[in-house]
Amino acid sequence: MGLVRTLWSRDDVAARILAGDSLVVYNDLLLRIPHSWLATHPGGALAILHFVGRDAADEIEAYHNEHTICTIKKYAIGTVDTSSPWDPLLPPIMSGWVRKKASDGALVWHNEAHPISSPSGLSSEILLVHKDGSLLQDASGPTLATILPPPSNLSLKVQTRHSAAYKALHQRIIDAGLYKTRYVTGYGPEVARYFLLAASSAYAYKHGWLITSAVCLGLLWHQLVFTVHDLGHLGVTHDWTIDRLLAIFIADFIGGLSVGWWVDNHNVHHLVTNHPSHDPDIEHLPFLAISTAFFNSLWSSYYKRTMLFDRFSAVLVSLQHKLFYVVLAFGRFNLYANAYAFLIRKAFDTRKARGGRWSWWLEVIGVAFFWCWFGALLKGCGSWTNALTYLVVSHVVTSPLHLQIVLSHFSMSTEDLGPTESFPHRQLRTTTDVICPPYLSFVHGGLHLQVTHHLFPRLPRHNLREASVLVKQYAKEQGLVYAEFGFIKGNGEVLSVLKAVADQVCLVAAVADREIQEAMVKKTG
Template identity: 70%
Template sequence: MGATRIWTRDEVAARILAGEHLIVYNAHLLRITNSWLDAHPGGALALLHFVGRDASDEIEAYHHDDTLKLISHYSIGRVELTDDAWLPLVPPVMSGWVRKVAQDGKSTEWHSEATPQRSSVDTHLSPSSQILLVSKDHNHTSQPAPDRATLEPPPTSLSLKLQTQHSKAYKELHKRIVDAGLYKTPYLTGYGPEVLRYTLLGCLSAYAYQHGWFITSSVFLGLMWHQLVFTAHDLGHMGVTHNWAIDRLLSILIADFIGGLSIGWWVENHNVHHIVTNHPSHDPDIEHLPFFAISPNFLDSLWSSYYKRTMWFDRFAKVFVAIQHKLFYVVMAFARFNLYANSYTFLYKKAFDTRRARGGRWAWSLEIVGLTFFWSWFGRVLYGCGSWQMALAYLLVSHAVTSPLHVQIVLSHFSMSTADLGPTESFPHRQLRTTSDVICDESIGFIHGGLHLQVTHHLFPRLPRHNLKRASALVKEFAQEQGLTYAEFGFVDGNAEVIGVLRGVAEQVKLMGKVANVEAKEAVEKRLINKKVA
């Protein structure tokens, strides 16, 4: 990185307010152009969430060495450090501000998507560092653009010095994992048995179908989809061949052609989830209103920076959230249909998006071909069931069989913290605070696809899944040395924790309803008394 200019914090803030996207990486200041923001394979939001912040750990965790070598081209100098650390700013997107094309069609200008709601208290659920977004209808701002105060983080209980120490220790841990050769993909011992398993399940489904055992066939098809998702996940993270084009081609074959889901949607969604894990306003993987609310904060009708809409806590949501702990497994049984909806909405919007990410045109086109192929063969399967009743049963059973996967994934996050500790929090601290493992015997680890080791996966997302077990031992040592909690639950205990969280929020909704009824009754009585007096 050749640039030698030293940038002060105030100078960086001024440039950000002027519309530039500046990110700190290993004490260097990176300027992300609009063209690269649009072309970034991980999506624009993955970059916007680090404007004004030190993203060194995240950048190295998510990018291959060959990509890291290109980063020097974006450096415009070094930044002024305080006690060997960068004092972070709040990314504008975290306060509801984004850049949009101006009326002239060439330049960009600030646009307020939502109103930032800074915490006025300091509690476990709503710490003083927290910034949540609500609809502008709640408290419309007349600000034409963010100001210096917008970029200043709220007070936090975290020590910048300690968070910097965690970051340095994480870099050493990462080096140990690299030196141990854990980024080398075990093709034969890892994916060999899996390919045989996929093939066996597919053949069993076809055999049962040919003999008219339609429900049995649907079960085996669902099991094949359940297992295939794990490899699609690895490919989406570039964790198999580590070559973007090859991994994307293979992932489209598996996700779109065989599974009917968009890998392009999943990658964009999943990258944001990893970047801002368990943040109520920014992590799409915990934003499930009107069906689920895992934090009382969702009862304030938050704005989602990913979905670009308000998650209204309306009458419909009140009914479902009040009984969410009872409906949890029912909703999970139909979760795959929600994946279809998100996939096709994403691809539809991309059809009209002139901004194309890397490989955007051919990847998008191939996904459309893949989904057309999927519904052709799967539609033929349903048609061949002989009656609409059996076709419906085949559809529902095959999709319900995949539900344990959805349950497993939410176990690792729904019961963990959803508090926003601010931009001071280090990458390893945030991932260990918001993620947990599912304990299981190694002999049945394949049922979880190895992704029961979510803590290690979140710290090293590109790590081949079959090496997570060995890496997790090193992560546990790291957590103990740094005084951090490595959370893990058995499958049964994890389910109990999630149900407990859902029940807790549901009880608050019921309490709100009782309070509202009492207040309404008091208001009616007061009006009647006033009428009598009059």
């Protein structure tokens, strides 16, 4: 699809988006993403749909290598005026509009959700609730008013400056050679640790030390996930096929999880971090809510369901600061549920993502293999009580991983500042580091440096510490906050957020009870 030398105005772009085109600005190029590519994009369709009508240059370059970017440029259909910053449009999906196939096979607009007033009072914030009734074709589709972003307190000029400085920072990261993987000094000690934990678990199991074996196996799973994380971001060999094969072997065959699901989920989390309606990593009702916005029974554009805030949810959320560590202890079971639901959905896809045919089958085989060997392990425990103990202990031991993830985001802002916000501004606003000495960084897998990781997701994690020095300098120069706190303080911050939301649940319940009592008094009077 060669470049057509046509200059597109903002009005032209808006008209084509309303007509159904997925148009994304990349620097001065206008990219038209075919629907067929949306269905096969390795990072998932949502990773693109959230940037329709916006300049996604920072995100594109952060997530793709040079070879892929050259391929992306083939989708250019023209250019846009770069004499002034691109004034972003609001992606239709952010206001609840999606394109779906009708019964005749034609793509039509559907309104799956509609926006509500911001509970935080931000004029730029858009949250979604499920549209009443079934999902019906809407012949009218979105209007120009739908894709014009609401007023923002952010300065487009300032956000453009942050973006330009981020591009310069990215070039410094590249020039410093920080995309080069440290196979020996980085992964060498980790591989040795993996084999030590695996051997220890096998040795203990053979001698009947089941608790010790379960602990070692859980620690192995906990450590392996960090390498799967790198592979999912193409941060090891930087070759999609090799990294995906390695990831499937580790995640599916050894861990029983789906790396395909993780990549699909995790990319969205990175791009719309901490957005209540769009980031799946903070959508944990009925168990947890980190914002009172969830009291509105929000629509999840990722899960395609309503996060219902009912009486059951209210009870659990009112106790969430007390049940927090209990919920995290069983977090791995939630990963199984999400991963297998994803694989089942993909089984019915007519067009799977890149490598979808062989990778999907390999993942299914891998998960089956996992439950065969792990099931045999449980059967060999001698009794159902021993097997249950082994199952619970091995899975609870992995819970520090879930704690680390929430520490980096749960205490940060969940407000939506609109499409005007730049990529680096959003990541620094919604993400924090956990301060950790170098000799203990392996416990966090090196991913305690989440701010730098969110800004440069393909960066090998063994290089994050060196890169974070440059990022902190960037933040200081741009007047942005680089958030970080210690492990204990971080836990306190998260518990404080959970308790504040829980208190609001109790307050709402108390007000409702008082209103009911007053109504009954008036009725009997």
